[in-house]
Amino acid sequence: MNKIYGLERADLEKWLSRWSEKSTVYCPDEGDGRGPASFSGWKVWAGDVLPEIKPGPAKCSIKTFYFPQPESLHTFSTASDDPDAFLLMEAERDRSANVLVGLRPCDARAVYLNGLPYSKDPYFQHRDSRTTLVGFSCLEQCSTCFCQEVGGSPFDTHRLDIAITEIKGRFIAEVLSERGEALVDGAGGAGPASDKEIAELDRLKNEAKVLKSDSGENLKAKELMALYNAGFWDSVADSCLNCGACTFLCPTCYCFDIQDEVVGNKGRRIRYWDSCMFPLYSQHASGHNPRGMKMQRVRNRFMHKLKYFPDRFGPLSCVGCGRCIRECPVNIDIREVLKDLLGVE
Amino acid sequence: MNPYLPYSARINDAVVETEDGNIKTFRLVLENEEERRKFRQTPGQFAMLSLAGKGEIPIGIASSPTEEGYLMFTVNKAGLVTTALHQMPVGARIGVRGPLGNGFPINTEIKGKNIVIIAGGFAFTTLRATLIYILANRADYGKVTVIYGARTPGMLLYKDEFKEWEKRDDVDVHVTIDQEAPDWTGLVGFVPTVAGEVGPSPENSVALICGPPIMIRFTMPPLEKIGWTDDQVYLSLENRMKCGLGVCGHCNVGPIYPCKDGPVFTRTQVKSLPLEY
Numbered sequence: 001m002n003k004i005y006g007l008e009r010a011d012l013e014k015w016l017s018r019w020s021e022k023s024t025v026y027c028p029d030e031g032d033g034r035g036p037a038s039f040s041g042w043k044v045w046a047g048d049v050l051p052e053i054k055p056g057p058a059k060c061s062i063k064t065f066y067f068p069q070p071e072s073l074h075t076f077s078t079a080s081d082d083p084d085a086f087l088l089m090e091a092e093r094d095r096s097a098n099v100l101v102g103l104r105p106c107d108a109r110a111v112y113l114n115g116l117p118y119s120k121d122p123y124f125q126h127r128d129s130r131t132t133l134v135g136f137s138c139l140e141q142c143s144t145c146f147c148q149e150v151g152g153s154p155f156d157t158h159r160l161d162i163a164i165t166e167i168k169g170r171f172i173a174e175v176l177s178e179r180g181e182a183l184v185d186g187a188g189g190a191g192p193a194s195d196k197e198i199a200e201l202d203r204l205k206n207e208a209k210v211l212k213s214d215s216g217e218n219l220k221a222k223e224l225m226a227l228y229n230a231g232f233w234d235s236v237a238d239s240c241l242n243c244g245a246c247t248f249l250c251p252t253c254y255c256f257d258i259q260d261e262v263v264g265n266k267g268r269r270i271r272y273w274d275s276c277m278f279p280l281y282s283q284h285a286s287g288h289n290p291r292g293m294k295m296q297r298v299r300n301r302f303m304h305k306l307k308y309f310p311d312r313f314g315p316l317s318c319v320g321c322g323r324c325i326r327e328c329p330v331n332i333d334i335r336e337v338l339k340d341l342l343g344v345e
Numbered sequence: 346m347n348p349y350l351p352y353s354a355r356i357n358d359a360v361v362e363t364e365d366g367n368i369k370t371f372r373l374v375l376e377n378e379e380e381r382r383k384f385r386q387t388p389g390q391f392a393m394l395s396l397a398g399k400g401e402i403p404i405g406i407a408s409s410p411t412e413e414g415y416l417m418f419t420v421n422k423a424g425l426v427t428t429a430l431h432q433m434p435v436g437a438r439i440g441v442r443g444p445l446g447n448g449f450p451i452n453t454e455i456k457g458k459n460i461v462i463i464a465g466g467f468a469f470t471t472l473r474a475t476l477i478y479i480l481a482n483r484a485d486y487g488k489v490t491v492i493y494g495a496r497t498p499g500m501l502l503y504k505d506e507f508k509e510w511e512k513r514d515d516v517d518v519h520v521t522i523d524q525e526a527p528d529w530t531g532l533v534g535f536v537p538t539v540a541g542e543v544g545p546s547p548e549n550s551v552a553l554i555c556g557p558p559i560m561i562r563f564t565m566p567p568l569e570k571i572g573w574t575d576d577q578v579y580l581s582l583e584n585r586m587k588c589g590l591g592v593c594g595h596c597n598v599g600p601i602y603p604c605k606d607g608p609v610f611t612r613t614q615v616k617s618l619p620l621e622y
Contacts, residue, residue: 073349073350076397076398078398088350088351088395224600224617228619254592256587256594257593257595258400259400262398267397267398276594281585281595282585284585285402285585286423290622303599308599
């Protein structure tokens with residue numbers, strides 16, 4: 001049985017203060033993203049009050065934290081008098097411990113999902129092992145939220161270390177992992193949640209479960225090429241501009257490119273986000289492009305999330321955060337594509 | 346162990362293979378002796394060649410694990426990294442990351458079978474590794490047939506080695522060029538035509554085919570006519586790759602990653618996939 005605490009706002013702020021002593025604590029930043037040592041969409045907690053956690057997911061997913069833009073893989077020297085010139089060395093890694101507070105369950109679920117293909121990636125695993133995730137369950141969903149349709153829930157706890165639910169001005173904190181326990185132990189200031197609060201939490205969770213769907217299992221049962229050759233792809237892709245905004249906002253779009261950078265006689269090998277919406281993504285050196293047409297790229301993005309990934313790893317590679325729906329300049333809606341795919345016989 | 350970190354190697358030898366000067370074979374020696382001993386490729390596997398400051402490229406390993414102490418890569422000059430590589434002198438430092446991918450099932454499914462190797466142009470590289478391996482373990486395989494073609498005599502790879510193989514009586518070699526050329530006394534004709542004329546028996550046999558897609562497409566009908574089926578045919582796919590580990594996403598052909606699940610597939614498997622290679 002998980003430990004469940006009941007906190008006043010001031011108690012929670014006290015927790016954050018204690019955590020800040022040993023870790024860098026980040027909160028969602030809806031401002032200009034230029035806070036101290038911030039990464040896009042998140043800022044270091046200023047040490048005063050708990051920022052308002054607005055309904056729905058933060059503007060940028062925590063992909064901005066998990067996949068830094070760019071991330072150094074290796075470093076090297078190009079100095080002609082250096083005996084180790086052009087020898088690639090592992091880049092220095094960030095040793096700090098991090099606590100991310102205020103992410104939504106969908107973003108934490110994305111870390112769990114990305115962890116499947118990245119199970120042996122030393123950079124991702126290093127960062128993940130030094131990061132504690134403190135999520136806020138969703139009592140209110142946005143019009144673009146659809147986590148229940150893709151296997152998630154407003155109370156999903158995948159990869160979360162602590163899940164906090166705000167009930168009548170109090171914060172009910174469920175400790176879900178050893179890492180979460182380590183944070184709470186010794187932070188003080190919080191008593192166990194009351195039986196009434198626990199009962200209310202259970203009621204909210206059960207209510208949310210009712211909406212759960214099994215789109216993932218449905219799609220897995222369908223024949224790959226029937227989905228691939230479905231008639232609707234041209235009309236889905238028709239209005240797409242191939243701008244790639246969806247892939248950059250998506251917390252589960254994890255593709256990357258690798259390039260080398262040299263300044264003076266110091267070089268580094270970096271990786272940074274790439275997008276299957278771009279023609280160069282799949283273009284061979286010969287000029288041949290297996291996905292040279294826009295429709296092929298649009299289809300690849302949706303097929304990867306909704307069919308290829310689940311066939312390989314189990315769950316859908318979509319958390320239903322709705323960022324792509326919210327920001328798409330031509331209103332392409334992944335929920336419609338999901339519905340179309342589920343309708344294929 | 347960091348799978349993104351290449352082994353350090355030195356270019357030990359570089360030979361221009363073709364008359365257009367566009368294809369060079371590099372012989373690399375890993376700098377660390379223990380890494381050199383541990384590097385054991387299966388024919389058909391590839392490695393990322395890594396030029397610090399330029400980038401990485403996936404290239405099939407042209408040498409067999411039976412050729413100890415060095416690795417061979419035959420590289421067509423096509424993009425930024427391959428162009429830089431072609432300009433590198435002997436002795437220069439280079440990174441090697443691998444071996445990657447699955448390779449031909451040389452010690453499992455195809456062991457004990459008659460082997461038919463069919464290749465066109467500069468796609469003979471991993472098949473060279475395979476042929477060398479088979480010849481070094483000759484008793485483990487049945488009849489070995491090689492059908493190889495290029496546009497002109499000057500575009501054929503590994504010319505000296507072919508001369509040696511043609512002399513052997515335990516391997517049946519057919520080298521062809523597309524059109525008549527001065528001083529050429531060998532076969533003339535496209536690979537599919539020659540494959541039809543040679544007509545290798547499908548009985549207890551497998552075919553390993555590498556070449557341009559158009560060659561593969563036209564090679565299948567003459568083979569099918571004499572009873573070959575898709576599950577006897579092994580192909581090697583290639584796509585743009587970055588990580589070589591099935592993570593970065595680039596090379597996907599529908600649900601599979603040629604870098605990790607391949608690059609070698611049976612034709613049956615390839616036909617079940619979207620045409621995205």
